[in-house]
Amino acid sequence: MRALVPLPLVLPLVAAALTLVAHGRLRVQRAISLVALTATTAIAVALLALVERDGPAVVTIGGWARGIGIAYVADLLSALFLTVAMATVLCVLAFAVGQLRAVQESRYFHPLYLVLTAGVAGSFLSGDIFHLFVTFEVMLLASYVLLTQSGDDGQVRPAMTYVVVNLLSSTLFLTAVALLYGATGTLDMAALGDRVADLPPAVREALRLLFFLVFGIKAALFPLFFWLPDSYPTAPTSVTAVFAGLLTKVGVYAILRTQTVVFGVGDGSPDGFILVVAGATMLVGVLGAIAQDDVKRILSFHIVSQVGYMVFGIGLGTRAGLAATILFVVHHIPVKTALFLVGGLVEETTGSGALRRVGGLGRRMPAVAALFAPGALSLAGIPPFSGFFPKLALVQAGLAGGQYAIVAVSIVVSLFTLFSMTKIWAGVFWGDPEEPPPLARAREDGPLRPPRLMTAATVGLVAVTLGIAVSAGPLFDLALRAADPLLQAGAGR
Amino acid sequence: MTLALAVAVGVLYGTGTYLLLQRTLTRVVIGLAMMGHGANLLLLLAGGSPGLPPLIGDATRERGALADPLPQAMALTAIVITFGTVAFLLALAYRSWALTDDDEVEDDVEDRRIARAPVVPDVVIEQEEP
Numbered sequence: 001m002r003a004l005v006p007l008p009l010v011l012p013l014v015a016a017a018l019t020l021v022a023h024g025r026l027r028v029q030r031a032i033s034l035v036a037l038t039a040t041t042a043i044a045v046a047l048l049a050l051v052e053r054d055g056p057a058v059v060t061i062g063g064w065a066r067g068i069g070i071a072y073v074a075d076l077l078s079a080l081f082l083t084v085a086m087a088t089v090l091c092v093l094a095f096a097v098g099q100l101r102a103v104q105e106s107r108y109f110h111p112l113y114l115v116l117t118a119g120v121a122g123s124f125l126s127g128d129i130f131h132l133f134v135t136f137e138v139m140l141l142a143s144y145v146l147l148t149q150s151g152d153d154g155q156v157r158p159a160m161t162y163v164v165v166n167l168l169s170s171t172l173f174l175t176a177v178a179l180l181y182g183a184t185g186t187l188d189m190a191a192l193g194d195r196v197a198d199l200p201p202a203v204r205e206a207l208r209l210l211f212f213l214v215f216g217i218k219a220a221l222f223p224l225f226f227w228l229p230d231s232y233p234t235a236p237t238s239v240t241a242v243f244a245g246l247l248t249k250v251g252v253y254a255i256l257r258t259q260t261v262v263f264g265v266g267d268g269s270p271d272g273f274i275l276v277v278a279g280a281t282m283l284v285g286v287l288g289a290i291a292q293d294d295v296k297r298i299l300s301f302h303i304v305s306q307v308g309y310m311v312f313g314i315g316l317g318t319r320a321g322l323a324a325t326i327l328f329v330v331h332h333i334p335v336k337t338a339l340f341l342v343g344g345l346v347e348e349t350t351g352s353g354a355l356r357r358v359g360g361l362g363r364r365m366p367a368v369a370a371l372f373a374p375g376a377l378s379l380a381g382i383p384p385f386s387g388f389f390p391k392l393a394l395v396q397a398g399l400a401g402g403q404y405a406i407v408a409v410s411i412v413v414s415l416f417t418l419f420s421m422t423k424i425w426a427g428v429f430w431g432d433p434e435e436p437p438p439l440a441r442a443r444e445d446g447p448l449r450p451p452r453l454m455t456a457a458t459v460g461l462v463a464v465t466l467g468i469a470v471s472a473g474p475l476f477d478l479a480l481r482a483a484d485p486l487l488q489a490g491a492g493r
Numbered sequence: 494m495t496l497a498l499a500v501a502v503g504v505l506y507g508t509g510t511y512l513l514l515q516r517t518l519t520r521v522v523i524g525l526a527m528m529g530h531g532a533n534l535l536l537l538l539a540g541g542s543p544g545l546p547p548l549i550g551d552a553t554r555e556r557g558a559l560a561d562p563l564p565q566a567m568a569l570t571a572i573v574i575t576f577g578t579v580a581f582l583l584a585l586a587y588r589s590w591a592l593t594d595d596d597e598v599e600d601d602v603e604d605r606r607i608a609r610a611p612v613v614p615d616v617v618i619e620q621e622e623p
Contacts, residue, residue, distance in 0.1 A: 068563065130567050137574045144581060153592045160518070160585060160598070167525050167578055168513065174532040174571055181564060182539035 001050045005059045005072045007043050008082060008121035009135070011036055016114035029110040030097050036114065037093055040121065041086040048079040052478070056485070058127065067188045073127035076482035077326060081253055082124045084333050084464075088245050089117050091334075091461040095341055096238035098453025099348065108149070116142035116242070123250045129180065129187040129262075132254065133173050136218070140166050143247060146239045147231060155234050162231035169217035176210040183207065192262045208263040212255065212274075219251030221311060222281040225304045229288060232303075233296035237344025240296060244303050245337030249329050252310045256325060260486035265317050268487075270401050274315030279409045281308030286416040295343040295353035295428060298420055299336070302379060305413060306332055312410060313394055316401050322483035324393035327476055331378070331386040331468050338461040339375040342368060345450040345458060346428055351438030355427030358437055362429030364448045367455065369429045371462050376425065378465060380418035386465045389472035498538055505531030517596045518586040522579065529575035533568045540564035 015036030022028040051057060056075035060066050074082075093113065119139025126132045144166075148159045181187055183203055184195040196204055213224075220228040228248070232240050260266040265274070285305025292298045310332070313325030345368050346361065347353045362369040378387035391414065398407040436443050468475065505527050512524025540561040548562045590596055 130570075134570060134574070137578070141577060141581070144578075144585075148585060148588075151588055156585065156589045156592060160589060163578075163582055163585060164513075164521055164525065167582065168528075170574075170578070171525065171528045171532050174529075175535060177567070178532060178535040178539045178564070181536070181567075 001047075001054070002057050002059050004043055004047055004050070005057050005074045005125065006061065008040050008047075008086065009072075009118050009125060011040050011043070012114040012118040012121065016111045016118065019110040019114060023107055023111075026107075029107075033093055033110045033114060034090075034097070037086070037090045037117065040117070041083075041090050044079065044083040044086040044121075047074050048076075048083045051076055051079045067186050067191055070131045071127035071188060071190075072125045073189075074125060075485055076478065077256075077486070078124045080326065080330060080478065080482055081249075081333075082121060084330050085120055085124065085246055085249075086117070087464055088334050088337050088461065089120070089242060091457045091464070092238055092242045092245075092337060092341070094460070095241070095344065095454050095457035096236075098451050098455075098457060099236075099238060099344075108145070112142045112146050112149075113242075115139075116146065120246050120250055124253060127189050129189060129192070129258070130177055133170070133177055136173070136250070136254075137170060139247065139250065140170065143243060147235050147243075149236070149239075158231040158234050161227050165217065165227040169214050172210065172217075173214045176207065176214055179210070180207055189257065189261050193264065196262055197264065204263065208259070211258050211263070215251045215254040215258065216277070217251075219248050219255060219307050219311070220281075220304050221277055221307060222284050222304070225281070225285065225307075228304060229292075229297060229300040232300045233294065237296075237340060237347060240300075241337045241340035241344065244299065244340050245333045248303055248307055249310075249333055252307060252325075252329060255311065256314055256322070256486070259314060260322065265314065266319075266322055266483075266487045268318055270317050270403055271315045274311060275403060275406050278308045278312035278315050279406050281305070281311065282409060282413040283308075286413045286420065289420045290416060290423070293355045293427075295346060295355070295424055296340070298424055299339055299343060302417065302420070303336060305417065306336070306379070308413070309391070309394060309410060312406055313397065315406075316397050316403065318397055318401055319480060319483050319487055320393065320397035320400060322486055323476060323479040324390055324397050326479040326482050327393055327472070328390035330475065330479070331390050331465070334461050334464045334468070335375050335378045335386060338458060338465060339372070339379065341454075341458040341461060342372045342375065345371075345454060348454065349439070349448045349450050350442040355424070356434045358428050358442075359431045359433035360429070361448070364446065365450065368450065371455075371458050372425070372429070374462055374465060376421040378469070380421055381414045382418070384469065386469035386472065389469070389476065393476060495543060498534060498543075502531050502534050502538065505534065516598050518589060518598060519596055521598075522582050522586055525582065526575070526579045529571075529579065533571050533575070536564050536568040536571060 015032050018032050019029045022032065051074050056073060059072045060069040061072065062069050096109065116139055119135050119142060122135030123132060123139060126135055144163050147162060148155055177187065183199055184192060186192060186195060217224045232243055235243065265271050282305050285301050285308060289298045289301035289305065292301060310325050310328050313321040313328060343353055346358060349365065350358045352358060374385050378385035381387045381391040394410060395407050442448060509524045509528030509531060512520045512527065515521060545558050545560040547560050
């Protein structure tokens with residue numbers, strides 16, 4: 001079983017090399033990507049099952065002693081996130097293959113997409129902070145290129161912001177790593193908890209804030225989120241969808257890991273600073289979404305708002321709070337991606353995602369409307385759908401911790417979320433477009449048909465979100481168990 | 494930790510930050526590169542005091558203390574990553590220059606859109622006749 005642990009990183013990288021060799025032969029590239037990602041998803045599921053049964057698996061590369069060699073750790077938390085992430089990546093790949101426009105799937109799309117997957121998987125599995133830096137860079141470098149693939153004016157300017165902001169945060173990451181190593185002499189996460197606890201409080205707090213800042217930029221927390229709504233909507237749908245579902249969540253995962261295991265946040269007492277940041281992130285994100293009038297831009301601002309919820313659970317610092325965060329991430333990755341894919345289906349058939357230029361699609365594409373509804377209601381936290389359960393868990397954890405103000409903020413933000421989802425619904429699926437849509441076939445009356453494989457991929461992802469809703473109870477138990485190692489680290493001091 | 498290296502790290506970070514805040518893309522790129530160098534130097538400094546022999550198999554075993562090889566390996570990795578990202582950023586800056594014929598970073602598109610938007614959407618208030 002230990003041999004499986006590094007495979008989710010290795011397999012996509014090998015496949016990326018193969019797709020580069022098969023450069024120019026799109027069919028071969030597609031086959032390699034699909035096979036590799038299906039296998040990676042299967043491995044992630046197997047890892048989850050094994051870790052659930054036998055406990056965490058640790059592999060130190062090259063047989064070095066732990067602390068010198070690079071450790072790969074698959075515990076319940078990383079295996080759970082990995083499984084959801086890989087299933088999502090696979091669905092988005094099917095969507096990208098189904099998209100007909102050649103720009104979306106240029107010769108370099110497949111290698112880059114696979115490298116991005118490897119970076120995401122590596123970040124989840126990494127047990128060493130410097131290795132986390134490297135996998136972050138692998139992921140980000142692939143994302144820079146994916147974002148600027150077409151290289152036209154509309155992409156280069158916002159992508160420049162994205163690249164510069166992320167490079168700055170990477171430099172700060174490296175600085176934080178150097179200072180942490182200088183202070184403690186190790187970067188192994190398992191050993192860091194004790195060593196950091198022995199540091200003078202001022203040094204510890206400075207390091208903690210530096211790491212929070214670094215991952216806060218990557219996770220798009222208030223006030224460091226401005227790069228996200230600017231750059232994400234400019235990329236092709238398949239790219240935006242996978243960015244929206246995964247990249248910020250890797251940042252959230254890093255916050256979750258480092259703040260608890262290394263800096264001892266999960267000791268049962270709430271962290272006021274994190275809670276204030278969480279509240280501001282939720283509120284500002286959703287207000288930004290309300291002000292927008294384009295499907296992708298509305299959804300991009302919602303990423304920011306939803307990241308606030310995840311950090312809210314971390315700030316509570318209790319077992320229930322951390323478990324609620326874990327469940328929130330598990331629900332959020334497929335839901336957000338599915339919503340972006342629906343936005344992509346609308347753009348594919350009409351040529352635009354601007355609310356002015358589309359309308360009445362509920363009549364002309366009832367299937368797409370039916371795919372949008374569960375995701376939208378889920379995002380707002382309406383009961384039978386997956387978003388309700390993590391929000392309920394968060395509110396309960398917040399009330400149990402006595403944090404009434406942030407609970408009130410989270411409920412108000414839910415209402416605003418519902419409002420902006422109805423805005424998309426009314427603008428896209430009801431009424432008539434104010435201006436004619438760009439594509440000629442969308443201007444005529446009659447039913448519209450998005451490409452079949454794209455719809456199938458979206459259906460697959462929506463099915464995943466419904467599955468999460470149905471199995472929310474057992475998943476929450478799993479999340480509670482996944483939160484345990486984070487708490488034990490905090491309880492040790 | 495030697496004072497000279499510590500000062501060098503400070504100067505690299507300071508200059509890098511100053512350049513990063515400029516509006517010309519080339520300066521931003523150079524600023525980021527300098528900050529990257531600063532971070533790499535800081536990594537080396539984190540390895541402990543200078544002057545100890547490097548790790549060379551059995552030869553160092555007799556000498557006792559030796560320089561910590563981990564930060565050196567990390568700095569090497571970080572240098573490669575910084576090199577790659579800066580090269581990409583330069584390509585992007587060149588592309589931006591080729592497209593807009595200008596090296597300056599423009600204002601935020603969203604800001605301009607909001608600045609152009611009317612403060613109150615076309616609401617006509619009907620006044621009753623006296």
